[in-house]
Amino acid sequence: MKLLYFAWLRARIGIAEERIEPPAEIATVAALLDWLRGRGPGFAEALKDARVVRVAVNQEYVGWDHPLRPSDEVALFPPVTGG
Amino acid sequence: MKLLYFAWLRARIGIAEERIEPPAEIATVAALLDWLRGRGPGFAEALKDARVVRVAVNQEYVGWDHPLRPSDEVALFPPVTGG
Amino acid sequence: MIRVQCEDFDIGAELEALTRGKTGIGGVTSFVGLVRDVAGERRIGAMTLEHYPGMTERQLADIEGEARRRWPLEAVLIIHRYGRLEPGERIVLVATASAHRQAAFDACQFLIDWLKTKAPFWKLEETPEGPRWVDAQASDDEAAQRWTKD
Amino acid sequence: MIRVQCEDFDIGAELEALTRGKTGIGGVTSFVGLVRDVAGERRIGAMTLEHYPGMTERQLADIEGEARRRWPLEAVLIIHRYGRLEPGERIVLVATASAHRQAAFDACQFLIDWLKTKAPFWKLEETPEGPRWVDAQASDDEAAQRWTKD
Numbered sequence: 166m167k168l169l170y171f172a173w174l175r176a177r178i179g180i181a182e183e184r185i186e187p188p189a190e191i192a193t194v195a196a197l198l199d200w201l202r203g204r205g206p207g208f209a210e211a212l213k214d215a216r217v218v219r220v221a222v223n224q225e226y227v228g229w230d231h232p233l234r235p236s237d238e239v240a241l242f243p244p245v246t247g248g
Numbered sequence: 249m250k251l252l253y254f255a256w257l258r259a260r261i262g263i264a265e266e267r268i269e270p271p272a273e274i275a276t277v278a279a280l281l282d283w284l285r286g287r288g289p290g291f292a293e294a295l296k297d298a299r300v301v302r303v304a305v306n307q308e309y310v311g312w313d314h315p316l317r318p319s320d321e322v323a324l325f326p327p328v329t330g331g
Numbered sequence: 332m333i334r335v336q337c338e339d340f341d342i343g344a345e346l347e348a349l350t351r352g353k354t355g356i357g358g359v360t361s362f363v364g365l366v367r368d369v370a371g372e373r374r375i376g377a378m379t380l381e382h383y384p385g386m387t388e389r390q391l392a393d394i395e396g397e398a399r400r401r402w403p404l405e406a407v408l409i410i411h412r413y414g415r416l417e418p419g420e421r422i423v424l425v426a427t428a429s430a431h432r433q434a435a436f437d438a439c440q441f442l443i444d445w446l447k448t449k450a451p452f453w454k455l456e457e458t459p460e461g462p463r464w465v466d467a468q469a470s471d472d473e474a475a476q477r478w479t480k481d
Numbered sequence: 482m483i484r485v486q487c488e489d490f491d492i493g494a495e496l497e498a499l500t501r502g503k504t505g506i507g508g509v510t511s512f513v514g515l516v517r518d519v520a521g522e523r524r525i526g527a528m529t530l531e532h533y534p535g536m537t538e539r540q541l542a543d544i545e546g547e548a549r550r551r552w553p554l555e556a557v558l559i560i561h562r563y564g565r566l567e568p569g570e571r572i573v574l575v576a577t578a579s580a581h582r583q584a585a586f587d588a589c590q591f592l593i594d595w596l597k598t599k600a601p602f603w604k605l606e607e608t609p610e611g612p613r614w615v616d617a618q619a620s621d622d623e624a625a626q627r628w629t630k631d
Contacts, residue, residue: 330423342492342496357515360512365500
């Protein structure tokens with residue numbers, strides 16, 4: 166699974182992009198977030214408030230219960246501020 | 249008094265601009281229109297339907313009861329269609 | 332700023348000049364009116380725009396003043412052409428600049444709506460059946476009317 | 482048409498290319514977003530726009546498609562820049578062309594409202610107190626929200 170982080174999520178986690186292989190029971194976006202929070206204080210801090218975390222799977226916005234596959238590109242980022 | 253005609257009012261009356269000295273009793277825009285209608289068939293035809301005649305005195309829109317002075321610039325024209 | 336002219340205008344250059352050095356501007360909304368080659372059922376070869384010199388500038392300045400009273404605008408530009416114009420040619424440019432985009436949008440729409448019902452311009456179309464003065468549209472009156480409800 | 486680029490753009494040239502030869506267009510509404518030198522109380526030296534390449538283009542194309550479904554548009558253009566931009570610089574251009582001006586205005590406003598809440602861009606401001614990620618604004622969510630009531 167490919168993970169991308171943007172804006173202050175990227176800055177707090179300290180990673181822009183990584184490949185991970187979460188355990189098979191990590192089947193949804195919500196489960197992935199919980200799992201990521203356990204990977205270290207940077208992750209825990211960046212992802213502590215899910216209200217300001219947006220998730221895209223394969224470049225489309227998804228909700229917390231969206232299912233995940235090993236081939237997915239998952240992006241985590243704060244609410245957008247372009248325009 | 250200076251009179252100006254625009255668009256199809258000008259075309260029907262056949263005059264773009266003229267100086268007139270209407271009788272002293274022509275004291276309002278409505279009275280002027282009535283007086284102009286009596287000046288010939290072109291005027292009568294062009295001014296017959298007051299709903300499609302707009303009037304500006306000294307370059308400001310006015311209503312039918314607006315008073316007139318000999319020094320006024322009076323313009324008659326159809327509803328505008330610019331933009 | 333108001334301009335009534337025969338010549339064409341360069342939108343990019345006009346907007347650049349309008350906003351240059353004004354770094355409090357967050358958004359610029361602009362509207363450009365173009366000559367269409369059809370009007371309802373009629374094919375239009377070209378059109379001639381007649382106007383009332385003097386009154387046109389006064390009315391446009393009044394409309395600009397009214398927009399500035401209603402919205403916090405950093406800059407306003409209205410350019411309206413007259414004379415003979417062919418399909419695809421630019422007729423009018425209305426541009427409004429503000430710190431916030433909603434003010435810019437509302438003011439721009441207000442200006443073009445009011446201009447269409449207040450500015451003394453008249454269009455004479457060239458059609459296959461000969462020249463034809465364009466009728467005022469009820470939809471333009473309605474569009475202008477909504478701004479009087481505030 | 483969608484473009485995501487680092488370079489500046491020429492509004493006049495872009496609108497000319499957008500409308501050239503399409504003589505059924507009666508009006509073009511455009512919105513240009515500029516970098517301001519203040520945001521609330523903060524003075525801004527410059528900002529850097531980060532985005533999500535690939536998803537940005539997809540989201541903008543989706544937004545364009547939605548606008549074309551809702552309004553009869555002859556042409557649509559969205560250009561959004563990324564990278565470091567200083568106050569006064571252009572960030573985004575949204576332009577819509579239609580036979581009638583109301584469709585052009587509504588679609589243009591819809592596009593910028595949706596872009597601001599859907600397109601994956603993030604602004605990092607340079608302030609006297611150091612760099613600062615811009616927070617999403619509730620007013621932008623509300624602006625986008627009104628288009629879902631239809």
